[in-house]
Amino acid sequence: MDPTDFFEDGTVTVSEETYTVVKAKQADPDAFATIQDGAETTVVAEEGTVDEANVVESEGGWKRLTFEMVLPFELVGFLAAVAGALADEDISIFALSAYSTDHVLVKEDDVPAATAKLEELGCVVA
Structure with a gap:
């Protein structure tokens, strides 16, 4: 399976919301995403919705680009292709994957170049 096949006419949506990525003291059930591992808890939430008492460190100003396509587990290199293409433009990403969908967060100022x-x-950006 070639990851570039998924780019052709694949829809990518750009969030209207702006997000903050937080190193948090605990999970936030209302956040877009919470990632917990043995070392830390990371929360991705809409700006202005994070309880400041829960923040260890944070960085705001992120927009979410969602690849509105079902990406099978057998697909190898999709996110690498996205990250590489954006890296070529000096665009830093924060990547998140759901069961069958990938998301990348990019800084708000980088949205025009990323799209x-x-x-x-070959993607269609909405």
């Missing part, structure tokens, strides 16, 4: 690059790859 232009994804369109160049």
Whole structure:
């Protein structure tokens, strides 16, 4: 399976919401995403919704780009192709994967360049 096949006419949506990525003291059930491992808890939530008492460190100003396509587990290299293409444009990402969908967060100022690059790859950005 070639990851670039999924780019052709694959829809990518850009969130209207702006997000903050937080190193948190505990999980936030209302957040877009919470990632917990043995070392830390990371919360991705809409800006202005994070309880400041829960924040250890944070960085705001992120927009979510969602690849609105079902990505099978057998697919190898999809996120690597996205990350590489955006890295070529000096765009840093924060990547998140759901069961069958990938998301990347990019800084708000990088959205125009990121969407232009994804369109160049064949994606339809909405």
